[in-house]
Amino acid sequence: MNLIRLLLLALAIWLFTLVIKRYLALARRKRGETPRIGAMVRCAVCGLHVPEAEALKRHDQYFCSTEHRDQASV
Ligand SMILES: [Zn+2]
Structure with missing residues (x-):
C-alpha cells in the first residue's frame, strides 16, 4: 500500500513539473524570447x-x- 502511495506521489510530482515547464515555455514565448x-x-x-x-x-x-x-525568385 505504501508503495502505491509513493508511486502516486511521484506521478503527481512528475505531472506538476511538466505543467510548470510548459507554463514557463509559454511565458517565455509571450515575452518574445526564443530559447536557444x-x-x-x-x-x-x-x-x-x-x-x-x-x-x-x-x-x-x-x-x-x-x-x-x-x-x-521572380
Ligand atoms: Zn521579408
Missing part, C-alpha cells in the same frame, strides 16, 4: 531580422516568409 536561438539572419527582401531557425533559406539568401521568398 542561433544567429539572426536578414530577409533579402524587406531586411527584417529573423532567427536563422525560423528563416526560409534559398541558395545563399534568407527570407522572413514564403511570400518574400517567392517574391525574390
